[in-house]
Amino acid sequence: MKISLFATCLSDAFFPRVSEAMARLLARYGIRLTFPEGQTCCGQPAFNSGYWVEAKEAARRLIDAFRDSDYVIAPSGSCISMIHHHYPALFRDDPAELRMARELAEKSYEFSQFLVGVLGVSDVGARFPHRVTYHPSCHGSRLLGVKDEPLTLLSHVRDLDFVPLPFAEDCCGFGGTFAVKMADISAAMVTEKADHVRETEAEVLVGLDMGCLMNIGGRMRHRGQAVRVMHLAELLYEGVRMADERA
């Protein structure tokens, strides 16, 4: 059984701690991850901007890298939804590539989806005595359909004070290149999101996608809003360690 980690380019280059937390947490269930080094990026930045030739290049690397993996797990709902939702469109005119794209899609999972849906875990045994709010990223929740999994996991964390985020499902304004191309609209959107986070008085904002978290976190940091921003894998792993220490 070969279970592979797809770090995603964002976590690989900017937030290695996220993939690390995921690998450490999964090790507690005996999941021995492999890291096929041929992986680069899922292709979203190019795909969403309309550069399909460039996106295909990235997609082929990914399909190649995970060819003999049985499972592929990534700390991003957005990249996994890219594979599920858009790879078939990308390769629609080539039956052989289309088949391989579908094979990859079938075995690819977002982190919380894998933990809850495949491993059947809803309580990782964590303890996290903080006030936490959660932003559901659009692609993971709407396109991939990962809605309940993170909430299930959070609800079982001991001492965690969960506050729902007002208008949680509204997009944070990241949208990949949108944040640069349509910077003014994006700024308005992320400011509104940061305002909603402030309303919750949460100490921690948690999510499943570093793109959105980098956006909201960057906004909050810029205006001096002291909220810790964490990927769910980080929160759960830190919580598990905390529970271990106490035991």
Added chain:
Amino acid sequence: MSGHNPTSTLAERVRIALNNDFLRNAVRFTTERLRTNKQAAAEQIGNWEEWRERGRQIRLHTIAHLDYYLAQFAENLRRAGGYVHFASTAEEAVAITLQIMAAKQAKSVVKSKSMVSEEVHINQALEEQGIETVETDLGEYIIQLAGETPSHIIIPAIHKNKAQVAELFSEVAGEPLPADTAVLAAFARSKLRGKFLEADIGMTGCNFAIAESGSIVLFSNEGNARMVSTVPRTQITMMGMERILPSWEDLEVMATLLPRSATGQKLTVYMSAINGPRRTADGDGPDELHVIIIDNGRSRQLGDPEFQEVLNCIRCGACLNACPVYRHIGGHAYGWVYSGPIGAVLTPVLNEEKEKWAEVANASTLCGACYEACPVKIPLHDMLVYIRRRNVEEGRTKRTERLGMKTYKVAVSSHRFYQLALKLGRIGQKPLVRDGQIPTRLGPLKGWNNVRTAPALAERSFRESWQALERELQQEMAEMSPQVKARLEELAGKRGDRHEQ
């Protein structure tokens, strides 16, 4: 005149909107109310997803056989005594209208709400001929007084607050009117009543055209459409060629979906069905009924696997109300008649001037809220990507962007190049990093860093630390439980079966 302003760029229009707090507050307030109401209405009906799927199937079927149903509709309407005209462009639609006006020696027109009439700019053409044209839908009346265009498909004056409306009406009244909804509505009603009685022509839009009986169906909340279609002697109805439904049974589904999606109402207040001109036994209705069926770029979408579904739209406005971009910039920023996600698709798709409208498809984060809201499940977020792709393929993107994407392609084409790019990036960022962040507002980081700080590349990428981590994990690795093992094998095994089939 604000609204259609082809000379300005998207960025300029967006800036104007973002600096207009009145507009942003008004739009936020109303869209928030509408989408909350919609959600409640969808929950109340229970099996909303099934209704959506039924709606989608009806629209898919209708558009797939549009030629057949259009012919059936036209034949039935003619049999009932109506006149049917086909206009392949906006100009043709205007010319046909003016011909009818001339034949009737019309001096004045009352209109009920019609987006397609906005699309062909009929008001302007009528005014140029010296024909008085009065919008009778309250929202349309407001923006007509303001000299503007609709900024929302169903709430044309969504960007105006009560005080602004009071100001406009006070000017017409010649005396100050209070910013009170009841007073303002009463004023408009009294003003408009006279116009209804005087008008030579009544112009309406069309929510649905029923093929099996040749009927026009109008949904309205104010009853003005009913006046427009009963009082004047001649009626002209403009409809986009895709407004067709095969049967009354199909209308039932749409009558369930449309008001709920638009405003959260279970039913529209008035639903009028017009089956041809007045017959001798009828108490009211026009002597002459003309229906102008307008193409204007629509038939080009037929047979296009990427865009045919856009013709399924029933113009409910739910995607606008759900859209986080629309909420901040309102409708005029999109630049043409239709706004929000459906506008961002229709504008570049229906218009022939591709260059001019290429950018509009960028006004979306592709968050998918539009798709989720759409009662007939149009994948607008996918269509926006298709438009962007055509912009790339047909050379309508910026050179700097193309260069950037070329570089991206090289970087992702092999993990060696990718790693090299990371290394170069780390060297490049060195002088700029402060406390793990890059605060500079130079180059491509400007837009981002104006309101945010950008994270720096990690000192060691994940792949660089993987070997050490893997070794460490081997020490801590827990025993896999038999349940987990069985589950993993079972799921993977199922996939194998499927591939062999």
